[in-house]
Amino acid sequence: MPDTIVTTTTLDDTRYQDHILQGVSRTFALTIPQLPPTLRAVIGNAYLLCRIVDTVEDDSALTPEQTHKFATMFTEVVSGNVAADVFAQTLSPLLSDHTIPAEHDLIRNTSTVIRITHSFNPVQRQALERCIRIMSQGMAAYQEEASLSGLENMAAMDLYCYHVAGVVGEMLTELFCDYSPEINQHKSTLMELSVSFGQGLQMTNILKDIWEDRKRGACWLPRDVFLKEGFDLNELQPEYPEPGFHNGLGTLIGTARSHLWNAMIYTSLIPSHETGIRRFCLWAIGMAVLTLNKINRRRDFTIGQQVKISRRSVKATILITSLLARQDWALKKIFTVASRNLPAIRIVEQ
Structure with a gap:
């Protein structure tokens, strides 16, 4: 630098x-x-x-x-x-x-x-430069390999999500720790959780944007998850819903939910008096959970607009999480209730 x-x-x-x-x-x-x-x-x-x-x-x-x-x-x-x-x-x-x-x-x-x-x-610049370097290298590589066949497996999806979102979580954590010595005390744990936080948000976006991505000739879903359900992503057509595809979506929805739970743990490690940072995290988590609920209820959606959350839901998320931003027990309870209808999938470390 x-x-x-x-x-x-x-x-x-x-x-x-x-x-x-x-x-x-x-x-x-x-x-x-x-x-x-x-x-x-x-x-x-x-x-x-x-x-x-x-x-x-x-x-x-x-x-x-x-x-x-x-x-x-x-x-x-x-x-x-x-x-x-x-x-x-x-x-x-x-x-x-x-x-x-x-x-x-x-x-x-x-x-x-x-x-x-x-x-x-210098610390801030180094964090930004590292993030952009890793993101740029990863995105360019994946763009060259983009196809409608999807990514090879869940491990490949994890790596893709790291390049486009997990590294952003690491960057934000570096900035938070540079800002606050109190936050910096938890840096090692926060850094680990930040990648999962980013993946939860990115997986939600990938699921929401399935059909828009396919129009661009890309698919970021893992083939192995769907092949286990007897479905080949090459055969995916919005006009012909397949049970195997819907089952695969359920697995990914549950995986994203598990990553978002890690995001809640991450947020609880931010000092309760840092309500601004907590709101920044909580609003993103809340909107992602609501989006996953819409996808889960309508796995046969054909455009992202059909699973986009309403402005009313956004306002409610902002209000509730802002009022309870300092209360870890209440926030975790709300997450549990809000995600109760989502599939429960345990994250398997690669």
Whole structure:
């Protein structure tokens, strides 16, 4: 990591970051402001860095070679070895209408985001750089191998989830521990649980986005789970629901639930007086559990919109978890009740 870069952010940079967060993610635009002020800027910035990587991976107009090139290039931008303007000016004209307008805007303003990145302390920058490096390498590799056949097995799904979400959990934990010596006392346990936390959220997204991913020619489900139920993912069609596919979904729903329980344990290790960090975690867990419930009740869904939780459910999650953010016993009880109809699957360590 270059130590010679000294960057001063401006009020305009900060305003842009706050503004673009609203455009690229309503969920994170809601949760990040709950964090303590000293964490908001760095975690908001971290999310935007990850979103840039996602944009490179998701745009169908880019060839696998271009995806790999820009993912690698962005890693060097974050490290300070390549100018952000060069990255933005090269990538921006290649993006298609598949990329939403807010993400087009984010790419064009990469230099603004990076100025903020380079203003953080060495521990924060190292955490961000490591996350983006691992995420970029993993996403580019998986993009080249994407197919409708799915991933080989559950271990491959675990590894995929690590590259796109588990490493984010590790980064957040590094930032939380840098912020608070009290949190840092539990660092080793938190780091272990953070990967599971990330996987629970990512598995929920994978299940919700099954059909949208297939339209893009990708499937992130593990073949072995469905083959055990007598179903081949190559045969998957939304018009022809198969019991074997629904049973496989049940296994993955239960696995995701187990990871989200670990996320609850993670949250309980955050000091109870750090209610902002706890809300940041709890809102994500609560919305994921509600989404899993909708998927479980309607395993024959054909578009993600059918299992999207309502704004009313989001508001209820925010209200309940905020009121009880300090009460570990109550939070765990609510989780148990809210997930009582989900399959119970024990996570087997690979």
